Amino acid sequence: xxxxxxxxxxxxxxxxxxxxxxxxxxxxxxxxxxxxxxxxxxxxxxxxxxxxxxxxxxxxxxxxxxxxxxxxxxxxxxxxxxxxxxxxxxxxxxxxxxxxxxxxxxxxxxxxxxxxxxxxxxxxxxxxxxxxxxxxxxxxxxxxxxxxxxxxxxxxxxxxxxxxxxxxxxxxxxxxxxxxxxxxxxxxxxxxxxxxxxxxxxxxxxxxxxxxxxxxxxxxxxxxxxxxxxxxxxxxxxxxxxxxxxxxxxxxxxxxxxxxxxxxxxxxxxxxxxx
Numbered sequence: 353x354x355x356x357x358x359x360x361x362x363x364x365x366x367x368x369x370x371x372x373x374x375x376x377x378x379x380x381x382x383x384x385x386x387x388x389x390x391x392x393x394x395x396x397x398x399x400x401x402x403x404x405x406x407x408x409x410x411x412x413x414x415x416x417x418x419x420x421x422x423x424x425x426x427x428x429x430x431x432x433x434x435x436x437x438x439x440x441x442x443x444x445x446x447x448x449x450x451x452x453x454x455x456x457x458x459x460x461x462x463x464x465x466x467x468x469x470x471x472x473x474x475x476x477x478x479x480x481x482x483x484x485x486x487x488x489x490x491x492x493x494x495x496x497x498x499x500x501x502x503x504x505x506x507x508x509x510x511x512x513x514x515x516x517x518x519x520x521x522x523x524x525x526x527x528x529x530x531x532x533x534x535x536x537x538x539x540x541x542x543x544x545x546x547x548x549x550x551x552x553x554x555x556x557x558x559x560x561x562x563x564x565x566x567x568x569x570x571x572x573x574x575x576x577x578x579x580x581x582x583x584x585x586x587x588x589x590x591x592x593x594x595x596x597x598x599x600x601x602x603x604x605x606x607x608x609x610x611x612x613x614x615x616x617x618x619x620x621x622x623x624x625x626x627x
Contacts, residue, residue: 355381355392359419360407362388365592365618366414368475370406372565377402380525388416392423441479444486445508450536459486460511463536464502465529477589480614480621481563482508484587487612488623490514493558496579498572500543503530505561510539514559520544520551548575556581566591570602577606580626585611589621596620 360370367389371382374391377399381392410416438455439447446458449465485505490512497506500519509517520543521527530543544551560576562569569588576586586608588599593615599622600610608624615621 354395355423356395356398357421357423358391358393359385359421360388360391361417362410362414366410366416368477369565370410370414370416373406373410374403375523377406395422439479441482441486445482445511447482447504460508462504462507462511464504464507464533465536476616476619477563477621478504480616480619481505481561481587481589484612484614484621484623485509485512485561488512488559488585488587490559494518494556494581495559495561496553496557498548498560498562498576499564499568500530501526501563503533503539503543505563506530506541506543507533507537507539509559509561510537510541517541518544518553518557520546520548520553522547548572553579555579557584559585559587561587563587563589566595566598569599573599573602573608574606577603577608577626582626584626586624586626587621588624589619591620593618593620596622 362370367384370389378397379391379393383390407416407418438452443458445460445462446455447462447464450463454461485508490509492513492515494516495509495514497509497517497519500506500521503519506517506519517539519530519541521530524545527543527545534541534543555578557579558581560580562576569590580586591599596613603624607627609627610622611625612623613620
């Protein structure tokens with residue numbers, strides 16, 4: 353099967369947005385580069401009209417330029433291995449692929465073979481979520497990972513001593529990849545497929561993790577609150593620092609109190625507690 357290749361140069365903060373948008377229209381593989389992303393889709397599945405709509409939408413704010421090409425019979429494992437470096441989240445956790453050597457000096461180690469799934473630890477949102485997880489006691493707790501991607505946050509919860517971890521994603525590719533990563537890290541949980549309304553997890557959870565995007569978080573905030581046990585924690589990321597007040601405006605009437613906020617590369621993360 354021949355693949356179309358699109359080398360997209362863009363501002364760093366638009367990489368994850370473009371990946372999410374293009375995945376919705378059939379793109380099934382991505383590589384993050386120093387200048388943006390390389391995106392790939394089977395030639396037979398390519399929808400030019402939808403692609404042009406997405407590029408037009410973000411071209412000006414994202415400073416996007418594009419080069420098109422064709423790449424026959426791609427070995428995706430080989431491609432992402434060339435572009436995937438280990439991640440260090442302070443001294444808390446070392447995130448590596450299976451082909452990297454372990455590194456001493458960290459409290460925890462996570463092995464992630466990401467393929468096309470989101471959440472390698474490279475992005476500022478995932479980095480901050482991992483760091484915030486390390487600040488909370490997970491021992492004996494029930495944890496829910498919403499939009500789990502590679503499963504990295506669910507794995508972190510497991511390593512931190514969670515009694516039970518549930519995770520799900522809307523993308524079947526992510527579910528397959530997440531389950532592979534769960535196996536690599538000794539997590540027996542199987543990732544579910546669907547939205548939070550479709551999966552319908554049964555509370556109460558002590559910690560809910562949601563690293564998605566602002567619109568989804570706003571839409572689902574009431575569900576997260578309803579799933580949390582009293583004094584439970586909600587960790588959020590996937591939005592910009594200027595969006596914090598919009599999230600808090602929805603969270604506060606639901607009994608959610610801001611405990612901590614952080615930012616990295618203009619991406620924000622919050623720890624909220626249900627009072």
